Amino acid sequence: MKRTTLHSLLTRTLTAFALALTFLGVPALADTLHLKDGRVLEGRIEKETDAFVYFVISVGSIERGEYILREQIDRIERSETAAKTPDAKARPAPEQRRAPAARDADPDAIRVAFITLGESGRDMVGTYLNAEALKRSYELLEGDNPDIVVLHINSGGGYLHEVQYLSDVIEDHYKKSYRTVAWINSAISAAAMTALACNEIYFMTRGNFGAATGYRSTGPGQTQPVSGRALEEALYMMERISARGGYDPLIMRAMQIHTELSCDIDENGVVHWRNDLKGQHIVNPKDRILTFNSRDAMRYKFARGIADTKDDLVRQLVGDQEWVEVGQAAAAYQYEYREATHRAELSMNRVWRNLQVAMQAAARANDQQDRNRHVGMARRSLTELRSHARRSSGIAFYNGLNDDLFRELEDILRRIANGERVTLPF
Incomplete structure (x- = not known):
């Protein structure tokens, strides 16, 4: 992502922050x-x-x-307000039966851990959903001894760069230790690519999966699909990840590029995929990018089932056997990580904005004393931005906040301080 994208990210996060203030302003018991x-x-x-x-x-x-x-x-x-409000955020979802606590369950009960990856506004693959955090949740499962780990995915996508690392964590850690299941609320783009490492995929009724076209930035607010070698590398990567999950690579290919996809379903219910439109079922015409809804995912045997609650999902996984939910610390870590990332993102965008304002003011200043004052403010903001980048390396990496950028900005500030006319990079 180019550094100018940080400014658009600022708009989005500040809007979310303003909405949060609106809700926080309401008195609550x-x-x-x-x-x-x-x-x-x-x-x-x-x-x-x-x-x-x-x-x-x-x-x-x-x-x-x-x-x-x-x-x-x-x-x-x-509080009385929460008790009287059926839709209050504090109330647990009424349709979900809470599994018995591990200490109260039959020792032979199936142990299931649920790890949620992504939530509304905090779902970007690479920053909010990444391999390092997913591996940490894996480490926190030690001692809980789950039989099944469910990765509950709710993400609109993100950075292609992170997909291989996420897939490796799922393949080399989760799948080698536990039966690992993907439960799809929404898995778009890089999130769909990530989920494909799981051999078992279940959908929620309104779930969607696909639309995995890669894009690259061509300027502020401008993108275009990846092409050439970068596209070939992405296609090859997803062929290998498809094999990990046991899926025909033609499925993900139709989610990445405009290509024909059809299939035949034999008398045993086995689906045979074709990269043309000559099969019994036309799945994707050439002028579209494939996205599965839950109905089509089941129709073409891509999904194993549809479930909207934990209890429904586990019943499909293990039948009527008693089960118990474990892995609470691993699940909580993902929420904590997203909260911390969100706070860091807001803070970094604030500092980035201050740096831009100070550099613009310094570049316009005609008076040397005034120019020096703004250059000093800009340098303090740059130092603070460096500090944030060290502490939040994921956000920094995916927003281009690296040593090359910092050196470029330092050089521009030096030239401004010397009275030179400069063109700012934003």
């Missing part, structure tokens, strides 16, 4: 958590799943969020 260690916490339940509660505690104007595992909670006293 306190929720109370009674923990098994005797602590009593008052604050606001911001988010909760079957595995944990994200609890926000306010001290004056400062808010601090904490992930608290369900097994640590004795009971919850909800």
